[in-house]
Structures are given as C-alpha cells and as structure tokens.
Amino acid sequence: MINWFYLHLRAIGHALRRLVAQPLGTLLSALVVGIALSLPGGGYLLLDNVSSLVRGVSGTPEISVFLDTAAGAPDVAAIEERLKAEPALASYRFVPRDEGLRQLEAAGLGDVLGGLKANPLPDAFVIAPRGEDPAVFADLAERARGWPRVAHVQLDSAWVERLHALLGLGRSAVLILAGLLGFALVIVTFNTIRLQILTQRQEIAVSQLLGATDPFIRRPFYWFGGLQGALGGLVALGTVWLGVQALAQPVVRLAETYGAVFQLGGPDWRASLAIVAFAAFLGWLGAAISVRRHLAGA
Template sequence: MKAWLQQHLAALVRAARRLTDSPLSTLLSILVIGIAMALPAAGYLCLDNLKTLGANSSRAQQMSLFMNTGASEKTRSDVEKRLEATLPDQWRFVSRDAALRQMEANEGMAEIVASLPRNPLPDAFILEPDNADPEHLETLRATLSAWPGVAHVQLDSAWIKRFDAFLRLGRLAVHLLAVIFAVGLIAVTFNTIRLQVLGQAEEIEVARLIGATDAFIRRPFCYSGVLQGALGGLTAALLLLAGTLALAPPVSRLAALYGGTFAPHGPSFLHSLALVASGAALGWLGAQLSVRLIRDQ
C-alpha cells in the first residue's frame, strides 16, 4: 500500500514537473480550459442571479383576491381566518373604501370616481406567498377561488410563466453549452497529453524495456490531465469571481434606479469546488483517451 502511494505521489510530482517544464504552453492550456469552463458557468450564474431577482420581485408572486361585492362581514372574516391558516403573514387586506381612495388619488381619476353613484370596488386581499413556484401559485389560485364569498383570484401567471419559461430555456442553453465546452475541454486535454506522450516516446520505450507496466507509464500523463483540468476549473472560478466583482456595482445602481435592491452573487465555495472537480474529471477523461496511444505505440 505504501509503495502504491509512493508510486502515485512520484507520478504526481513527475506530472507537475512536466507542466512546469513548459510553463507558457501549460499556462495557455489552462487558460483555454478556464475560459471554456467559465462560459457555461457564467451562464449558470446569470440564471441563478435572475432566479433570485425574480424571487425577490414582489410582482412575480403577488396575487389579488377579490371578494363578492355583496359579501358580508362574516364571510370576509372567514376568508381572513382561512388566509392566516394557509399563508400566515403573507397577506394584507385592502377595503373597498381604501381601494376607492387609492383610485381617487390617481391623476385624472378624481372626477370619474366622483361621478360614480356608488363604490363599485370589492373588498380585496393582496397575497404575497413565500413560495413563488408557478405551479404552486396556480394550485393556490384554484384553491382560493373555490372559497365562499370569493369572486375572483387574479394571478399575474402569464408573466411568471413567461419568466419561468425563459429560465428553463436558459438552463437548457447553459446545459447544451456546458456539454459543448466539456467536449472541447476533453479535446484540449487530449491534444496536450498526446503531445506529451509523443514528446516522451523515448522515455516510454526505455521504461517498457526495463519492466514498467502500462499503468506506471500512463499514470503521470493522467495526473497531468487532472492537474490541468483542476487548474482550468480554478481559473474559471477566479474569472467568474472577477466578473461578478466588476459587474456588481453597475447592476446594483441599475436596480436602485428601478426602486429595488439587488447585488449579483458570484460563485459560491461549493460552486468553485464543483468547477475544480469537474475540470479535474474532464481532464482525467481527456488524458485517459490520449494515453490509449501509449498502448498502440
């Protein structure tokens, strides 16, 4: 076991040495891998931020529950109790008088309101459910509509559905992009390792003649692929972090102009770790494909 670990450690050291022996080409390879990984990861990060933005937007999850105009005080009280049980602290009551006053306050509406023989507006509840999932909101709307005394429940579902469809499409595009760039990353690693294998042909031949197994010969190349992929993943995470830091102030200012507060978040530690790990895995895969050449030599 100790000898096995020592051989792996020695292979890792040899792989690192091979990378540092040609620093410029190693740096370029890592940069190419980093950029290839950063693009789909940036797309994912954008969608994640948009999702957060959508969830933060009150309009995205706001529903209006309108009572029948002739609903009694008791009916309204029943609805209040039910709402408190269903959506505790996620609703507020707007009386028909308050709604009329709000309407009256709007420019040009005062005369129209004054000309009305009576208040035509119903009592209403404004709901802001914590769970903004479109399917959940649709179910909630159907449930609330069936309550006694409720005339209509309005949900800006079209907007939410459009937003959700956009996010779904974006996610699909990001996944496709990730697959394309993953193939590209494997190709880059394959080519880099292939060149290393060709460059080390003499050493491979000598090692074979003095009793090296295929595994012994392949090991440093595989570690080389893993190191390049992992460093590429780290580069991608750093590029995303730098991009987020650069974009955060103007995005926040833009959000403030629309009366909101929003600061885009960069890659989390786990996200960065996933980038490094997937880079290492793809690098290993590219190296594995490339070292098949050794067997064919």
Template sequence: MRIWIAHHSDAAWHALRKLAVAPINSLLYLLAIGVTLALPAVGQMLLTNAARLTESTPPAPQISIFMASRADSKATKDVSERLRKHVGVKSHQFLSREETLSRMKGNPDLRDVIDALSSNPFPDAFVVAAADDSHLAMEKLADEFRKWPNVEHVQLDSLWVRRLDALLNLVRTSVILLGVLLGGGLVAISFSIIRMQILTHRAEIEVSQLLGATDGYIRRPFLYYGVLLGLSGGCVAWLLVGAVTLWLRTPLGELAHLYDLVFSLQTLNPRDSALLLGLSASLGWLGAMVSLQQQLGQFR
C-alpha cells in the same frame, strides 16, 4: 503502501514539472481550458444573481379584480361577501376608487395628469391572495371571477414573475447545455494535450514497459497531468468569472437603482466555486484517461 505513496508523489511531481518546464505552452493550454470553462461559469454566476434578485422581490401571487364603473356600493359589497366565503380565497383587500385616486395623486409624475381629469377614472378594486398559489389554480380562480356580475376586469399580478421564472429556467437549461458542450470541449483539449505528451514520451514508455513498469505506473503521471491541467484551467476560469463580476457590478448596480432595487453582482459562491474546480479536475482526468486508453493500446 510505501511504494504506492512513492509512485503517486513521483507522478504528481513529474506532472508539476511538465507544467513548469514549458511555461508558455502551459499558459496557453490553461487559457484555452479557462476560457472554455468560463463561459458556462459566467452563465451560472448570472443565473445565481438573477435568482437572488427575483427572491428579493417576492412574487406573492395576487389577483386584482376591477369592478365595472357602473357598479354601485351594493354590487361591491356582494363581491366582497362572495370573496369572503370563497374557499379558494385566502384573503382579500378592498381598494376604493377614491383611495386609488389619492394614491395616484401621491405620485408626482402622475399628479398633473390626474388633476387635469374631470372625474375619477379609477374603479373600485379588490386584491385577492389565493389559498393555492399554483399557476393553474390562480388561472382557474381568475376565470371564475371574470364571470361574476359587475366585474369588469381580472388581472393576474404575478404574471411577470412567472414569465421571468420561465425565462430563467430557459437560461438555466441553456447554461447546462453549454456546460455539457464545453465540458466535452475540455475533455477534447485534455485528450489532445495528453496524446501529444504520450507521443513525446513514447521511447520512455516503451523502455519502462520492458523494464517491468505496470500500466498504472505508466498512466499515473499523465493522469496527474490531466487533473492538474483541468484544475489549473478551472482556477483560470474562476478568476475570469471574478473579473467579469467586477467589470459588470457597477453598470448593473446603476441599472438596478433605476428600478428602485438595491443590487450588487456577486461572484461564484463557495458551492459553485467548488463545483467548477471539481468538475474541471474531473474532466481533465477523463480526457487523459481516454487518451491513455487509446494511445497505450498501440504500444502493447
């Protein structure tokens, strides 16, 4: 156990020394790894923020039913009664055409236009919350309402949220794909750096093997170096994501304000930060491992 600890601490120390002994090279390596990792990390940060934004504007799937302008109060009552009895309807709210007109007049931007109209252009309407708010069930319900007499138009109000959700899903998939591709890139970077290190230390490796070094003893410093490169590159990526967050926070906040939203861009949360650092260290290790497997085989 004592020997094992001594070997590991020696290997870690050697890896640190390798990083420190050529600071410019190390800095460039870390920048290459950092930028590679920062791209999917920024994507993940934006996704998390977008998800937070959609959560703060509840989609509350609803269906709006607009009555025909010719529909009288009896027809409206019939629809209200049918909605009350319908098992697929959780609740409904009636909005009379007068109420809608008064609401619209409350909007200063629309008041002048509304006042210029000779008659009330708005129909009576119902806002319906469905018992099953899945997209398919809502579509089916809307289709059924469209067939009812005196119903002019039926609209799924949550459509935009669903579209946004679909878009977020697409972006999420793209971020994962980008992460996988650039993760492969990190493995390739680590592979090349470790390969160069092995070739530089070829004489030392060969002598060590002749003096009784095990494969583990020879591999260890390079594996530590790979992990250290990945982890440090991950830290650079984390800092880059933080910088991008700070840079975008003000303009995005102003944009959100224009849509009456209170929004402040947040950097990676602790879970995503830990994931970034853990993955970067693991990929650095993997690149080193593959390189060692390939290179050391040639020394035997």
C-alpha cells in the same frame, strides 16, 4: 490502502513535476481551458443576477382573492384560517373594501367614485406564494377559487411565466455552450496527453520491461490531465471575478434608473467548487481517452 494512497501521491508528484517542467505550455493550456469555461460560467452567473434584478424591479408576483360583496366578518375569518394553514403560501395581507376604495381615490378616480351611492368593492386578500414557479401559482389560484365566498381570483403570474421561459431558454443555451466547449477542452487535453506519451515512449517501454503495470504507468497521465483542468478552472474563476468587477458599477447605475438597489454578485463557494471540479473532470476525461487510445501502442 496505504499502498494505494502512496501510489496516487507518487503519481501526483510526477504530474506536478511535468507541469512545472513546462511552465509556458502549462500556462497556455490553463488559459485555454479557463477562458473557454469562463464563457458558460459567466453566462450562467449573469442569468442568475439578471433574474434577481428583474424580481427587484418588477416586485413580487401575487394572487388577488376577491370575496363576495355579501361576505361578512365570519367569512373573512374563515378564509384567513385557510391561508394560515396553506403550506405553499409565503405571506398574505387583507385589504378591506374601504381601503380598496381609498386606494382608487388616491389613484385619481375620486371624481368617478364620488357619484356612487355605496362602495362597490369587495374585501380581498393579496397572497404571495413561495418561490416563483408558475405551477405553484396556478395550483394555489385554482384551490382558492373553490373556497366559500370567493367571487374572483386574479392570477398575477403572466410575467413570471415569461420570465421563467426566458431564463430557461438562456440556461439551456448556456448548457449547450458548456457542452460544446467541454468537448473542445477534452480534445485539447487528449492531444496534450498524446504528446506526453510520444515524448515518454522510451521511458514507458523501459518501465514495462521492468514489470510496471498498466495502472502504474497510466496514473500520472490521469493526474496530469486532472490537474491541468483544475488549473484551467481556477483561471476561469479569476476571469469571471474580473468580469464581475468590471460590470459591477454599470449594473448598479442601470438598477438605479429603475429605482432598484442591486449589486452584481460573483459565484459563491459552491459554484466555484463546481467550476473547478468540472474543469478537472474534463481534463481527466481527455487524459483517460488519450491514454487508452495511445498507451497500448507505446
């Protein structure tokens, strides 16, 4: 085990010396990887921020459960007990019929309602499920329709379904873009490692004559590709951060026009680690393919 760690540390040192020995080439490669990865990374981050902005502007989607006009206090209490025991529920509030009438009068319908002899509105519960999955909304609404003394259930999730469909389409497009750019970055690393192998052909031949094993020879190339990709991932994070800073104020002004308070957020540590790890994997993958393709003939 100690020997295994020593061999990898030696390979890392060799790869770092190669990177430092050609600063311009290392910088250009990191810029290519970073700028390419910043496109899908920034796009995915933008979708998450847009989702938060839309939720803030449109409000929380809700389900309205209207009781029968003949429902009494025991029926209301029974429905409330069901809601308290509902695990998919985030919150609920009870709207008595008198309060509903006052809300309609405040909305400018007082003249119309003034001609009525009695309050025609039923008691109602307004409930908010956990999350915004349309399937959760539909399932909870269907179960509420079967509760006693429930006359009508109004599902306010049409905009949620459209939002999920739009965001899902955007995320699919970002993933496709990430796949295409990732494939291109693998090709870039492939060619870089191929040139490394060609320039070290004689050194590799001497090492093989001295008894160096294939894993010993290949290991520095693997680390070279991985470290080069990780540097590109750091450049991608820096590019995304600069983009967030540049768009922060325009996004705040846009949110204010809708009466919302919103700030554009950057990637958290999990997203940052994922970007760097993904870039390092692409670099390692390109190096592995190139080594297996070209080192056999070195």
